[in-house]
Every structure is written in C-alpha cells, then in structure tokens.
Amino acid sequence: MAEEAILGYLATSEEIPDSGQFASQHGFQHNDVVNVIKSLHGFRYIDAQDIKRESWVLTDEGKKYAADGSPEVQLFLAVPQEGSISKDELQKKLEPSVFKIGCSQAGKNKWVDMGKQVSRKVQHVEDKVKDLLIRIQKGDALGKDDINSLKARKLIVAQTWKGYSVKKGPNYAPTRKKVATDLTRENLQRGDWKEQEFKEYNFNAKGPPAEAGHLHPLLKVKQQLKNIFLQLGFEEMPTNNFVESSFWNFDALFQPQQHPARDSHDTFFLEVPSTTRELPEDYVKLVKRVHESGGYGSRGYMYDWKREEANKNLLRTHTTAVSTRMLYALAKQPFTPKRYFSIDRVFRNESVDRTHLAEFHQIEGLVCDKGLTLGDLIGVLNDFFSRLGMSKLRFKPAYNPYTEPSMEIFSYHEGLKKWVEIGNSGMFRPEMLLPMGFPEDVRVIAWGLSLERPTMILYGVDNIRDLFGHKVDLSLMKRNPICRLGID
Helix, strand or coil: CHHHHHHHHHHHCCEECCHHHHHHHHCCCHHHHHHHHHHHHHCCCEEEEEEEEEEEEECHHHHHHHHHCCHHHHHHHHCCCCCCEEHHHHHHHCCHHHHHHHHHHHHHCCCEEECCEEEECCCCCCCHHHHHHHHHHHCCCCCHHHHHHHHHCCCEEEEEEEEEEEEECCCCCCCCCCCECCCCHHHHHHCHHHCCCECCCCCCCCCCCCCCCCCCHHHHHHHHHHHHHHHCCCEECCCCCCEEEHHHHCHHHCCCCCCHHHCCCCCCECCCCCECCCCCHHHHHHHHHHHHCCECCECCCCCCCCHHHHHEEEECCCCHHHHHHHHHHHHCCCCCCEEEEEEEEEECCCCCCCCCCCEEEEEEEEEEEECCCHHHHHHHHHHHHHCCCCCCEEEEEEEECCEEEEEEEEEEECCCCEEEEEEEEEEECHHHHHHHCCCCCEEEEEEEEECHHHHHHHHCCCCHHHCCCCCCCCHHHHHCCCCCCCCC
16 A cells, blocks of 8 residues: 555655655555645654646647647648649648648748649658657657747647655654544443544534525515514515506506506516406596596596506516505505505516616505605605615605605715615605595505615625526525624
8 A cells, every 4th residue: 555655665765755756666646645645744654845847748739740740741741742732622631720720830831832722842841840749748858949839839738747755754653553533432341542542633623514505685685674664564565466467557556658668668568468357447447537637636648548558468567566456455445554565576678787687676665644744754764764774865856657746765875975876755646546545635655666776785796687687606695694784
C-alpha cells in the first residue's frame, strides 16, 4: 500500500523529494499517493511541502495534427506534384477545417499558388508543426518562439502539475497507530481503554449544513403584509378566480368600454371560454344605465354600452375585480362595516423588462363604512405603511376611473435619498357603489400596490426577473435572511 511505502521509505531516507516520481517508481497512481500524504500530514506523521510545475499539453486539435500532420502539409500533399487542381476539387479531398486553415498557412509559407487553380511552388516541405507537437508529447522543452506559435494556433495549453515533497513529521512512526474514535462498552468491560489512544475532538469543526426547505422572499413579505392587515382587523378576500369577466373587472368599476386598459394590447382575453355564462341581470341593467346616461348625480360617459364587451372573459388585470364582487355581496345584506384585503396574482399584457412582468402580485386593502372621508384614508395609509417601516409619506392627486378623489402614494427612500411611488389609493365613486345597493352615506376607501416592489427594496434585488419567473436562481431562497427586523 502507498502508506506503508511512504513511511517505510522515510525510515531509511531523509526525504521524498517528488511525490510524482515516487508514485511512478513504486507503481502507484499519483492521486492515491497524494491522498495518503494529506492524511499522514494531518496526523503529523510527515511534513509535506507543495510542489508546482508548469507544462504544456496538446489540445484535441493538437493531438489530431500530431497524428495526421498539420493542415498546411495535408493540403500541400493533396496538390499534385505536376500541374494544378481546382479549389473545388481540392476542397473535396480535405475536411472543411483542414482546407480552410491549410489554405491560409500554406499560402503564408509560399508553398502553393492559391488562384482559381492551385499548384505547388516547391516540391518538398517539412512538417515542423507536427514535429513540435510530437516533441511536446514526449516532454521535450521547446523554445519561446515555438511555444508562442503553437499557443497562438490553440494547439497547446498550459497545465499545472501539483505534488509534494515529504519529510518526517514530529509524530513519525514506521506504521500508523490505529486511533479509536469512540469509547465503547466493550472497552470499559475489558479495561483496554486505559492504553487505547483516542482521536482528538475538533471542537472548531463545522457540522454538515442542515438540509431544509426555504421560503421564497415573496412568500415571506406576503405573510408579513398579511399579518399587518390582520392586526388592523381586516378580513382576507377569496382570490382563487384568475379568470374573470370584463363586467366584474371593468364595467362594475365604472370603467368605460373604450378605456385603453380594455384593449388587447394591455389585457389577456380568453379564447375558450371566450364569454361568461351568467351575470346578475338586475345589477347589469343598473351598471349599463349609469355608463350610458349617468345617475346618482353623474352624467355617465354618454355612449352605447355593449353587453358583448362586458361578457368577454379575461385574466384579471387587478384584484379590484374581487373587491367588486365582495362589495356587491355585502350590499345585498343589512349594512355592516367591513375591512377587506387581498394579496394575489394579476396579469397584464406588458413588455417584460427589469421592473415589469406580464404576471405579478397585487396587494389591496379597502374599508367600507358610513361617513368616511379622505382624511380617514390618509390616516389608514399612514398606519399601514408605518408598520412596513415607511413613516415618511406624501400624497399626490391622481386620476382613476373608479375612484374620486384619487391619490398616488410616495415614500422617502433612505437608500436612494429620494421620494419613490409605492402605491395608489382613492375613494370608490358613487357611480360604482350606489348601483350595488349601498346606502348613500356609505363610503369605501381603498389602496393598492405591488408585492414585488417592496420585496425588491427589502432584499436588494434590482431585476424583477431575478425574483419571480422561470429565471430565478433557486439559491436565492437559501441565501435570503430568515426574517426582516424592520417590519412588524
């Protein structure tokens, strides 16, 4: 065995100067010798010093030319000694890569005349490239110019050989003592534990990493947001309806049928089933009337509302479609104040880039009660976002088809040192609420934002495709923090 050979050799010799030569002289694989040296060195039976040697080895292309000859010589030999040969005929005799390189090198060496017809300029050539490659295979040393020439043609590559020189260590012995790793019941019964040598414990060694499941950052932030809503007394809405009708997604929200968001360039419409099966007919009539001629103090949009547009099925573009269904159901009961929230996927026909995806998550919250004002909305927003660690808020007037007044929400980003938009908000319009059947003094305040944007900020992700989608690096789940201390 290699271990016995190494320890036995050091018993009569001062040093093993080269582990590679030692392995070849004793008929061992060098890797086996290296493994034994590392083991003996760890127990201080020997002291080992690294040895490194640079050498050149042939690439696959170089090996091929060492066997068959260089491309330029192969091309030269394919040209008849007398007369000439057409390029097409010559190309048929050689491999494409050999022909291409051979033409270049043989022309450069002035061995052949490369016209429409190819003919020899000399009668005899030496294959210096093949000779140099064979010399490298034998381990011969070459001059710097020859090495650079072969390296430029990618026929050789540098290779680093690693080995060891070995001397006796402080614990050297001709044979290794067997060290016990456990104190067994039999050792105690026989009493041989008194003479037994035990392996030392390494208290600094790290144990194997525990294999366990990991939560995606989006799931963590989603749960943290859900906890905030629950702390504020909100109920979660059912959001398992990815497919929605245009009626609930747009019309019931008092969004006109000619609105750009309802175009196929912005929305994914379904081919099968292309239309919804049923809608609440009494409610549909009220929605149609408020769109066409207004009511409840509104003039409406004054256009011909089409039922076929409202019947079209689509992938919901916002979770407000769920809010609309929930509010309609709430209006059919004796009035009770409610607080609803949802966090789920929505779909929009957008170009994918660093900050946009065609599929993302929307966070939505709403409060339904009598006598609510814009001040109540601002107060709820300050409370909600302060629990996310965003205490500096600003509000900017905005326009939404189904809220009035409407506000964009901005927060001061300490890292970027500027105000950034984080969401949208507003009070649902009477044209949306009163056709549902709510009393006139009922108000609904609501706000929404994406789940991806705060998650990207919290986890330092600058490309949304690294966070969500098929290109996500799964190691992101293992590397991200267990919890975020900045969020309640």
